[in-house]
Amino acid sequence: MPNNQFLEDQRVARLATVDDRGRPHIVPIVFAYADGVVYTPIDLKPKTTSPERLRRVRNILANPQVQVLVDHYDEDWQRLGYVQLRGTAEIIERGAEYDQAIRLLEEKYQQYQELPLEGRPVIKISVERTVTWGQEL
Structure with missing residues (x-):
């Protein structure tokens, strides 16, 4: 399990x-x-195409196997670290889990007070494998 x-x-x-x-x-x-x-949203930040035409969305629909890399860089290389989260992705747009995802994202990112997420698709990634590396993990 990753370090929450x-x-x-x-x-x-x-x-x-x-x-x-x-x-x-x-x-x-x-x-x-x-x-x-x-959970990662398809939000209202400027994009060159509609949400359903985004390459990440098209790719998930063609092949739902994805990986997320969360890393930390520090000039002190003893403090470097990363978490790789591999899993299966899907697009969610409604329901209790969607509402929870929106709430979690709004709590983490103050910017969503000005840039609402409600009604926007969310990519849900069910993590199947985790790899961690680094002193901080």
Whole structure:
């Protein structure tokens, strides 16, 4: 199991997906982690296309196996660390779990007071394997 405090403290992660031709795609994400699940929103930050046309969404629909990398860099290399979270992704848009995801994201990121998430899709990643490395973990 990952160090929950480490995951709560980190503000940005990287989401890796693979398209139907096996080509990787990595994007920085905001996220919340709870009970073995990562939630990341498709929010209203500027994007070049609609949510359903985003490459990460298309890739998840073609191949739901994903990986999230949450890392910490420090000039003191004794304090470096990361958590890799591998799992299966799906898009959620309603229901009790969706409401919980929105609440967790709004609690973690003050920016969502000005940039509402309600009605926006959320990527849910059910973590199946965790790899940790570093002194802080």
